[in-house]
Amino acid sequence: MIRTLIKVNIAALFSGVFKRLKSGRKVKPVAGVLIVLLVIYIVGAIFFAVGAIFYGICAPLFDSGIGWFYFTLEGILVFALCFIGGVFMVQTQIFAAHDNELLLSMPIKPSAILTGRLAALMIIEYLFEAVIMIPVFLVLIIRGYISQIPALGIVFFFLAAILLPLIAVAIGCLIGWLIALASSRMRNKNVLTLILSLAFLVAYFWLYSRMMSNINTLITRGVEIAEAVRRAVFPAYYFGASIADGDIVSFLLFALCAVLPFVVMCILLSLSFVKLTSAGRGARKAKYREKALRVSGVRKALLKRELQYLWSMPMYILNTMLGAIVSLALAVVLIIRPGLITGLFDQAAGVLSGLFDPGLTGAVLLSALSMLNSVAAPSISLEGKRLWIGKSLPVQTRDILLSKVGLHLTVCGLPGLAAGIVCIAVLPMSGVIPAALTLIMPAAVTLMFALLGVTLNLAFPRFDWINAIQPIKQGASSMLSMFGGMALLIALALVYIFLLAGVFALDIYLLLCTIIIIVVSAVLYARLISVGSKKYESL
Numbered sequence: 001m002i003r004t005l006i007k008v009n010i011a012a013l014f015s016g017v018f019k020r021l022k023s024g025r026k027v028k029p030v031a032g033v034l035i036v037l038l039v040i041y042i043v044g045a046i047f048f049a050v051g052a053i054f055y056g057i058c059a060p061l062f063d064s065g066i067g068w069f070y071f072t073l074e075g076i077l078v079f080a081l082c083f084i085g086g087v088f089m090v091q092t093q094i095f096a097a098h099d100n101e102l103l104l105s106m107p108i109k110p111s112a113i114l115t116g117r118l119a120a121l122m123i124i125e126y127l128f129e130a131v132i133m134i135p136v137f138l139v140l141i142i143r144g145y146i147s148q149i150p151a152l153g154i155v156f157f158f159l160a161a162i163l164l165p166l167i168a169v170a171i172g173c174l175i176g177w178l179i180a181l182a183s184s185r186m187r188n189k190n191v192l193t194l195i196l197s198l199a200f201l202v203a204y205f206w207l208y209s210r211m212m213s214n215i216n217t218l219i220t221r222g223v224e225i226a227e228a229v230r231r232a233v234f235p236a237y238y239f240g241a242s243i244a245d246g247d248i249v250s251f252l253l254f255a256l257c258a259v260l261p262f263v264v265m266c267i268l269l270s271l272s273f274v275k276l277t278s279a280g281r282g283a284r285k286a287k288y289r290e291k292a293l294r295v296s297g298v299r300k301a302l303l304k305r306e307l308q309y310l311w312s313m314p315m316y317i318l319n320t321m322l323g324a325i326v327s328l329a330l331a332v333v334l335i336i337r338p339g340l341i342t343g344l345f346d347q348a349a350g351v352l353s354g355l356f357d358p359g360l361t362g363a364v365l366l367s368a369l370s371m372l373n374s375v376a377a378p379s380i381s382l383e384g385k386r387l388w389i390g391k392s393l394p395v396q397t398r399d400i401l402l403s404k405v406g407l408h409l410t411v412c413g414l415p416g417l418a419a420g421i422v423c424i425a426v427l428p429m430s431g432v433i434p435a436a437l438t439l440i441m442p443a444a445v446t447l448m449f450a451l452l453g454v455t456l457n458l459a460f461p462r463f464d465w466i467n468a469i470q471p472i473k474q475g476a477s478s479m480l481s482m483f484g485g486m487a488l489l490i491a492l493a494l495v496y497i498f499l500l501a502g503v504f505a506l507d508i509y510l511l512l513c514t515i516i517i518i519v520v521s522a523v524l525y526a527r528l529i530s531v532g533s534k535k536y537e538s539l
Contacts, residue, residue: 041483041487042483043131046131047131047134047135048135050077050131050132050135050136051135051136051138051139054070054073054074054135054136054139055139055142055143057070057073058070058139058140058143058145059143059145061226062145062148066226067145067148067149067244068226068237068240068241068243068244068245069226069229069240070240070244071136071157071239071240071243071244072226072229072233072236072237072239072240073240074132074133074136074240075160075164075236075239075240076229076233076236077132078128078129078132078133078164078165078168079164079167079168079236081128081129081131081132082125082128082129082164082165082168082169082172083168083171083172085124085125085128086121086124086125086128086165086168086169086172086173089121089124089315089469090121090172090173090175090176090177093117093120093121093467093469094114094117094118094121094173094176094269094273110270110273110274111270111273113273114266114269114270114273118169118173118266121169122165122169125165125168125169126165128165129161129164129165133161137157149243149244149246150245150246151246152246152248153242153243153244153245153246154243156242156243156246156251157243159251160239160242160243160251160254163254163255163258163259164239164258166258166259166261166262167235167257167258167261167262169262169265170261170262170264170265171261173265173269174265174268177265177268177269177272234257235253235254235257235258237250238250238251238253238254238257239254242254298395298396298399299399299402299403299406302395302399302400302403302406303403303406303407303410305403306379306403306404306406306407307407307410307411309382310375310407310411313468315468315469315472316375316378316382316468316472319469319472319473320373320374320375320377320378320472320478321373321375321411321412322372322373323368323369323370323371323372323373323412323416324369324373324411324412324415324416325415326369326372327366327369327370327415327416327418327419328415328418328419330365330369330419330422331415331418331419331422331423334419334422334423334426334427335422335426338426341426360430360434360437360438360506360507360510361423361427362419362420362423362424362427362434362438363434363437363438363441363442363510364510365423366416366419366420366423366438366441366442367441367442367445368489369416369442370412370416370442370445370446370449371445371449371485371486371488371489372482372485372486373408373412373446373449374449374453374478374481374482374485375407375408375411375412375450375453376404376405376407376408376449376450376451376452376453376454376457376481377453377454377456377457377475377477377478377480377481377482378457378471378472378475378477378478379404379407379408379453379454379457380404380454380457380458380461380536380539381457381461381462381463381465381471381475381477382468382471382472383463384463384465384468385463387463387539391536391537391539396533397533397536397537398528398529398532398533400536401454401458401528401529401532401533401536402528402529404450404453404454405450405451405454405528406450408446408449408450408453409446409447409450412446412449412450413443413446413447416442416443416446417439417442417443420438420439420442421439423438424438424439431507433507433511434507437507437510437511437514440514441510441513441514441517444514444517444518444521445517447517447518447521448517448518448520448521448524449481449485451521451524451525451528452481452484452524453477453481454528454532455524455527455528455532456476456477456480456481457475457477458528458532458535458536458539459477459535460475460476460477460480461477461539462475462476463539492513496509
C-alpha cells in the first residue's frame with residue numbers, strides 16, 4: 001500500500017504538463033516544445049547563477065587550505081533553498097491535501113498516507129538540491145580542483161547529497177506542524193500562514209543578496225569566516241570536512257545531524273497527522289447576526305467569489321502575485337527611503353548611458369513586475385471539482401471568465417497603480433509622457449496578462465490535482481504565463497537596444513509598445529468572450 005501511495009503522489013507531481021486529457025486529446029506538440037524550452041531556460045539560468053558564484057570562490061578557498069568551506073557554503077545554500085521551497089509546500093502537501101479525507105476514510109494506515117506525502121515532498125527537495133549541487137560539482141571539474149578531493153570524499157559528496165535535504169524537510173515540517181497546530185484553533189489562519197511565508201521568502205532573498213554583494217569579502221577573509229562557521233554551524237562543517245578530507249567520522253556526525261531530526265519529526269507527524277488533517281476542528285464558531293441583505297450585480301458577485309477563494313489560499317497569493325508584492329514593497333521603500341532606489345537608478349544610468357532615462361524608470365520597472373504576475377493563469381484549473389457549480393449558475397459564461405480577468409486586474413492592477421502614483425511623486429519625471437506611461441503601461445500589461453492567463457488556462461486546464469499548489473506551480477498555463485512574460489520582457493529590451501535605439505527615443509518606443517499591448521488585449525478579449533466561452537462550456 002505504501003508503495004502504491006508513493007507512486008500515486010509522485011505521478012501527480014509530474015502529470016500536469018504532458019498529460020493526456022480525459023477526452024483522449026493530447027497536448028499539442030508545439031506546447032510541449034515550448035514547455036521544454038522554458039524548463040531548459042530556467043535550469044540553465046539557475047545553473048549559470050550558482051556556477052558564477054562558486055567559480056569565483058573555488059580557487060581562493062582551496063588555495064587557502066580551506067577547501068571544506070567551499071562545500072560548507074554549498075550545503076548552506078542547498079539547505080536554504082530546500083527549506084524555503086519545502087516550508088511553502090508542507091502545508092498544502094501534507095496537512096491540506098485535496099484527498100486527505102478520502103484516503104482517511106479508506107482502510108489505509110495514516111502512516112502510509114504520511115509516507116506517500118513525504119516521498120513526494122522529498123522528490124521536490126532533491127530537484128531543488130540538484131540545481132545547486134550539479135553546477136558546484138561541475139565548477140570543481142572545470143577549475144581542476146576535483147583532483148584534490150580523495151576518492152572517499154567524492155563518495156561522501158553523493159551520499160551527503162541524499163541526506164542533506166532531510167534536515168530542511170525536518171525543520172520545514174516542524175514549522176508546518178506548528179503552524180497547523182496553531183491555526184487549527186484560529187479563525188483567520190490564512191493571515192498567519194501568509195505572514196510567515198512572506199517572512200521566509202524575504203529572509204531567503206536577503207541571504208542570497210548578501211552572499212552576492214559580499215563575495216569579495218568572502219574571498220579575502222575566507223579563513224576568518226570559515227572558522228566562525230565551523231564553530232556556529234557544526235553540521236555544515238561536518239558536511240564540508242567529510243567531502244574535502246574524506247573523513248569518515250565527520251560524515252557519520254553529519255549523517256546523525258541529518259537523520260535524527262528527520263526521524264523525530266516523522267514520529268511527531270505520525271502521532272498528530274489524523275488530528276491535524278481533520279477539517280473544521282477547534283475553530284471559533286461564527287455567530288449569526290441579522291443584517292440587511294445586499295444585492296449586487298452578477299459580475300460583482302462573481303468577482304467577490306474569486307477574491308474570497310484567492311484570500312483562502314496563501315500559496316496562491318505567494319506564487320502568483322510576486323510582481324504585485326514587490327510593487328507594493330517598492331512603493332513603501334520610495335516613501336521611506338527614496339535615496340536607496342534613486343541611487344540604484346543613478347548607477348544604472350551610468351552603465352547604460354544613452355539608453356536609460358530616469359524619468360521612465362517607473363514605467364519600465366512596474367511593467368516588468370506586472371509581467372511576473374500570473375493570478376489568472378491557474379484560475380480555471382483551481383475550480384477542480386467545483387467546476388460544475390459555476391457552469392450551473394444562471395449567468396453567462398463570459399461573465400464567469402471575465403470575473404477571473406477582473407480578479408487579476410484587482411489584485412495586481414491596484415498595487416501597480418499605487419506604486420505608479422508614488423513613482424510619479426518621488427522620481428524625477430522628464431515630461432508628461434513618462435508620467436503617463438508610468439500609469440498606463442503597467443496597467444496595459446496587467447490587462448494583457450489577465451486575458452492571456454485565462455486564455456492559456458482554457459487551452460491547458462488541469463482538474464485532477466491532489467493539492468492546489470500543483471496547478472498553480474506546475475500547470476502548463478502558469479508556466480507559459482510567467483516565463484512567457486520574462487521572455488517578452490527580454491525580447492522587448494533586446495529589440496530596442498540592438499535595433500531601434502537609434503531610430504526612436506525610449507519614451508516613443510514604450511508608447512508604441514503600450515499601443516501594441518492594448519491592441520493584443522483587445523484581440524484576446526474578443527477571442528475570450530467568443531471562442532473561450534464555448535471552450536469553457538465544453539470542459
